[in-house]
Amino acid sequence: MTVIEQQQDEFARLTGPFRRELLTHCYRMLGSVQDAEDLVQETYLRAWRSYQDFEGRASLRTWLYRIATNACLNALRHGSRRVLPAGLGAPSTDPVALAPRDPEIPWLEPLPDELADPAAIVAGRAGLRLALIAALQHLPPQQRTVLVLRDVLAWSAEEAADVLGVTPAAVHSTLQRARARLDRLEPAVDEIAEPSEQEQRDLLDRYADAFERADIATLTRLLTEDAVWQMPPNPSWFAGRDNVIRLLAARLGSKRTRLVPLRANGQPGFAMYVDGEAFAVQVITLRGPAVAAVTAFHDAALVRSFGLPSRM
Secondary structure, eight states, X not given: OOHHHHHHHHHHHHHGGGHXXXXXXXXXXXXXXXXXXXXXXXXXXXXXXXXXXXXXXXXXXXXXXXXXXXXXXXXXXXXOOOBOGGGTSOOOOOSSSOOOOOTTSOBOOOOBTTTSOHHHHHTHHHHTOHHHHHHHTTSOHHHHHHHIIIIISOOOHHHHHHHHTSOHHHHHHHHHHHHHHHHTTSOOGGGGOOOOHHHHHHHHHHHHHHHHTTOHHHHHHHEEEEEEEEETTEEEEEESHHHHHHHHHHHSSSSOEEEEEEEETTEXXXXXXXXXXXXXEEEEEEETTEEEEEEEEOOHHHHHHTTOOSXX
């Protein structure tokens, strides 16, 4: 084995364990799984090119995060923030006259739990929930980065300052502004308290059964009064149980529907099949004994990204 091959083996062995958490970090920053995967590839390429010069002044993990963060910031300078329909305008009240799909809008994407950092899944409420990822996209890149490094990854101000090339005082100031803005965007933790594991399974089973049978009465009982329903890439979204139920009553029942359980962003969800064809990925937000929000990504390709077939 040549010296280069030995270095390649050493590099792969030492850096490989960080790939999933780097992917999760880039996803938080960018809101796109595909973009995050591309940036992780770029991170490892940059790291390999500089590996011979790595002197160990910081940990290997910190060094990789520095490269990944700067790659994300560079991507954000040349791209548009990813959004969900609720971030674009007021909710709709007409379930029939939906706005046309807009493929030009860069939509937020769900992250399959199988790809995410296991530690992030365990702490999903704090660092990976879809509502948080959507809220992060509304922060300027520098604020987004500081908040992720400090509040999600629990880095010190000094570590974050080193990554960004600023002073710790600047990190503190940026973090205060980011927290203030996020407080206006992200639901409070007590507002998204989830049921126990058994209660969650029972609730999801009842939801899936009612959805597949187009049982509007049961779905009405399962939704919170302030439930929200979004379905990118359609810009229309619905707020309030009555409006959501009108949407479901107008849309369900005409075709055979099946829901297959999955998990995304540390949350429960379903792959939705219509007449046997992959149709959408639903990410479910639970609050207490009810469903508080459903984000239904109407993109058959997303179903396949969860390792599920196109037909069932």
